[in-house]
Amino acid sequence: MLRxxxxxxxxxxxxxxxxxxxxxxxxxxxxxxKQALLYAYDASPFYHRLFNKYHxxxxxxxxxxxxxxxxxxxxxxxxxxxxxxxxxxDEKFIKVFTTSGTTSAPKKAYFTQRDIDSIIxxxxxxxxxxxxxxxHDIVRLTFxxxxxxxxxxxxxxxxxxxGKIGALxxxxxxxxxxxxxxxxxxxxxxxxxxxxxxxxxxxxELKKLHDLDTLGINRILLGAEPTPNTMRxxxxxxxxxxxxxxxxxxxxxxxxxxxxxEKHGMHLTETNFLTxxxxxxxxxxxxxxxxxxxxxxxxxxxxxxxxRYRSNDxxxxxxxxxxxxxxxxxxxxxxxTDDMLPIGAGDNLFTRMFDDILFxxxxxxxxxAIFERKEGKDHITIIAETTTITDTLRKKIFTGLMExxxxxxxxxxxxxxxxxxxxxxxPNTLDRNSLKARRLIDKRNLYD
Amino acid sequence: MLRxxxxxxxxxxxxxxxxxxxxxxxxxxxxxxKQALLYAYDASPFYHRLFNKYHxxxxxxxxxxxxxxxxxxxxxxxxxxxxxxxxxxDEKFIKVFTTSGTTSAPKKAYFTQRDIDSIIxxxxxxxxxxxxxxxHDIVRLTFxxxxxxxxxxxxxxxxxxxGKIGALxxxxxxxxxxxxxxxxxxxxxxxxxxxxxxxxxxxxELKKLHDLDTLGINRILLGAEPTPNTMRxxxxxxxxxxxxxxxxxxxxxxxxxxxxxEKHGMHLTETNFLTxxxxxxxxxxxxxxxxxxxxxxxxxxxxxxxxRYRSNDxxxxxxxxxxxxxxxxxxxxxxxTDDMLPIGAGDNLFTRMFDDILFxxxxxxxxxAIFERKEGKDHITIIAETTTITDTLRKKIFTGLMExxxxxxxxxxxxxxxxxxxxxxxPNTLDRNSLKARRLIDKRNLYD
Numbered sequence: 001m002l003r004x005x006x007x008x009x010x011x012x013x014x015x016x017x018x019x020x021x022x023x024x025x026x027x028x029x030x031x032x033x034k035q036a037l038l039y040a041y042d043a044s045p046f047y048h049r050l051f052n053k054y055h056x057x058x059x060x061x062x063x064x065x066x067x068x069x070x071x072x073x074x075x076x077x078x079x080x081x082x083x084x085x086x087x088x089x090d091e092k093f094i095k096v097f098t099t100s101g102t103t104s105a106p107k108k109a110y111f112t113q114r115d116i117d118s119i120i121x122x123x124x125x126x127x128x129x130x131x132x133x134x135x136h137d138i139v140r141l142t143f144x145x146x147x148x149x150x151x152x153x154x155x156x157x158x159x160x161x162x163g164k165i166g167a168l169x170x171x172x173x174x175x176x177x178x179x180x181x182x183x184x185x186x187x188x189x190x191x192x193x194x195x196x197x198x199x200x201x202x203x204x205e206l207k208k209l210h211d212l213d214t215l216g217i218n219r220i221l222l223g224a225e226p227t228p229n230t231m232r233x234x235x236x237x238x239x240x241x242x243x244x245x246x247x248x249x250x251x252x253x254x255x256x257x258x259x260x261x262e263k264h265g266m267h268l269t270e271t272n273f274l275t276x277x278x279x280x281x282x283x284x285x286x287x288x289x290x291x292x293x294x295x296x297x298x299x300x301x302x303x304x305x306x307x308r309y310r311s312n313d314x315x316x317x318x319x320x321x322x323x324x325x326x327x328x329x330x331x332x333x334x335x336x337t338d339d340m341l342p343i344g345a346g347d348n349l350f351t352r353m354f355d356d357i358l359f360x361x362x363x364x365x366x367x368x369a370i371f372e373r374k375e376g377k378d379h380i381t382i383i384a385e386t387t388t389i390t391d392t393l394r395k396k397i398f399t400g401l402m403e404x405x406x407x408x409x410x411x412x413x414x415x416x417x418x419x420x421x422x423x424x425x426x427p428n429t430l431d432r433n434s435l436k437a438r439r440l441i442d443k444r445n446l447y448d
Numbered sequence: 449m450l451r452x453x454x455x456x457x458x459x460x461x462x463x464x465x466x467x468x469x470x471x472x473x474x475x476x477x478x479x480x481x482k483q484a485l486l487y488a489y490d491a492s493p494f495y496h497r498l499f500n501k502y503h504x505x506x507x508x509x510x511x512x513x514x515x516x517x518x519x520x521x522x523x524x525x526x527x528x529x530x531x532x533x534x535x536x537x538d539e540k541f542i543k544v545f546t547t548s549g550t551t552s553a554p555k556k557a558y559f560t561q562r563d564i565d566s567i568i569x570x571x572x573x574x575x576x577x578x579x580x581x582x583x584h585d586i587v588r589l590t591f592x593x594x595x596x597x598x599x600x601x602x603x604x605x606x607x608x609x610x611g612k613i614g615a616l617x618x619x620x621x622x623x624x625x626x627x628x629x630x631x632x633x634x635x636x637x638x639x640x641x642x643x644x645x646x647x648x649x650x651x652x653e654l655k656k657l658h659d660l661d662t663l664g665i666n667r668i669l670l671g672a673e674p675t676p677n678t679m680r681x682x683x684x685x686x687x688x689x690x691x692x693x694x695x696x697x698x699x700x701x702x703x704x705x706x707x708x709x710e711k712h713g714m715h716l717t718e719t720n721f722l723t724x725x726x727x728x729x730x731x732x733x734x735x736x737x738x739x740x741x742x743x744x745x746x747x748x749x750x751x752x753x754x755x756r757y758r759s760n761d762x763x764x765x766x767x768x769x770x771x772x773x774x775x776x777x778x779x780x781x782x783x784x785t786d787d788m789l790p791i792g793a794g795d796n797l798f799t800r801m802f803d804d805i806l807f808x809x810x811x812x813x814x815x816x817a818i819f820e821r822k823e824g825k826d827h828i829t830i831i832a833e834t835t836t837i838t839d840t841l842r843k844k845i846f847t848g849l850m851e852x853x854x855x856x857x858x859x860x861x862x863x864x865x866x867x868x869x870x871x872x873x874x875p876n877t878l879d880r881n882s883l884k885a886r887r888l889i890d891k892r893n894l895y896d
Binding site (some may be wrong): 031090091093094095096099110113116134135136145146148149150151156159161163167168169170171172173175179182183186187372 | 498538539540541542544551558561564582583584594596597598599604610611614615616617618619620621623627630631634635638863
């Protein structure tokens, strides 16, 4: 913690009490799960067909371990026919949130009023409980509504969450740096929320114009992107405040997990959905602590429920009880199944590894890693935006990369990876025309 | 009407019933007005001071005619100190809507949750009553959240209005033409809403790519800008649908009046505010039918009420009972006090006059009128965006302009106006970087 807390945490549950609360929560989850399975089987043509195809009925699920009897739902199923998931007539839907569909067909998730209310209510609870958002807060929310034909639900749900709490919320899209500063000086927000790459960029640019720790922002909330620890620390130091991370997906209406004051793992909204961690290859359940793919089942979705939906996100359940006292399980996201990059002779790199090396240098604002295959070798080019272009910085980054065993082995042992190339460029050189930063560009035909 | 109506109007009130309903409505308005005056005097420091300064108390207002005893509030009062209007503690506000402040300091209107609810509820009633918006409708809303540091409330209030009705609402900012078409084909909206200059632009560009009357849009709602009749007819013809206009201001949370199926004047939301029409110079009340400045008083605003707020809009109350049967009074907006242009030897032009001439030509998409003073004469340059640049079109526009007595007199009689210059340019030449079209650019130093 950078600042002294106003009040000490009063949530701490002693071990027997914690176990008691967990047992109630788990019984509640079990009942909700049973209801959700019955509802999806009865009302959704997609799940009715799918369950029948696998010869499994909701009554066959008699324990959490039984969930593996049920087939999983993939993003591809949703892309192929969102309407087959519908459990209510079309006219009951009031919102559709979509993914951008830049890399594949867009995913469309439809929501009824009851679905939206349920998401917002749970989000209100989370924002109050974790970040003490109150009516006297002034929230600066700069999420976009989406790009192109994308309709991003995060902006909508969060605007309503803060409104329902009663905080004054200042919502515009992303502004020019000077305009952003005008808003900060004019309305004096206490809370700032955007995706981490945007906050990182704002931090670097705004601090040239103003002393950011005097602005009165006392919580920064980040969502939608993994945030390297080095980046978080830089932001916290510059604004002299705490930065908290959240997690969510478009399909689930966002706001699925958030960090508490411990900043070590994100508490899951267990009352809204079931989380399973599976081996992405075998589909088997993994133990708490083991890294696997996160698979979610909605409890409260009226319009379009999901049963065992593969998130493509890799992570693990943190096995320990959280010192903050909140009885909800915590997850840590490690990456995505699709940002695990095979390299050289069968090694795997995660984007995160680059994040830590690049954002470990305070001068670095943003970067792109480009992968190409030439003459049987993997070539990695790192283009880093930086405030000062020096040979020392270039060498530091190069050394950092070479210290990754995955790269080092490829270069020195199997001779399957070329020494990485590091290019430093001025701020604002990289394209920022997308909602989230795209740091990884793989030009190899890995799947040919 | 372009299409046959599904159901004939069932609202028609016979004259005695109409008079009875009007009398109840007026008694209700009177009670709300009295309450609003007491509340503003008690709770708002601004109104307390202002009433005292003019030695008038709420109890001195014993009839509608007495309203002229009360001082008026100007946009300048709001710009100078919005906080002095506050009737509740800061923490009760959840929204601030602002004007862009391109021509003067931005105006900031703050709203509590109750204020927002009241606006949305009244807007829901209006959308159901006037346009029969229902849960099976799919609404395409392309209003922006504002430009730069502006926070435009219209997008927020309308998104919630349609959501509350239960219609699926597709909200993004303004898209590229191809992306807009994708949304229209993909989700098949039944209702389209934006400002008129944007819809006009979309109409011209989209019809090059697709037959618009096959898309299934069956109501187009326009707001925020006056819409020339010629433009409306072009849009209606191209989409084969009805176009309805609405009226509202940022300070009042938008949605203040809307056209019914008669398309002749906009019904005022009389249950939400009082409308006075005054002589802008003397401040005296005008009769129904006489054109003057519209002055509004809020009935239901908790956070920041307005008493006799000058809208700067010029219009008149239509004296007749509306054939649609709705007992609410209708207004017609004629222009703004600040788009009435003195020209030549004391004549006055309204922007509207140009609208009708320019948009009367189906090839014209948008235009700008630039006023300059050179050697004692007013010089008018019209730059018109058009799909086909021909000398015939240029001459038609010139002839239209010369038929305006205000210009003709100046050119031929008083010799104070130069013959107008007409330039035709290709589509997309004019700057569209603002929320509403800026058709009038006056470079003369009129107030020197």
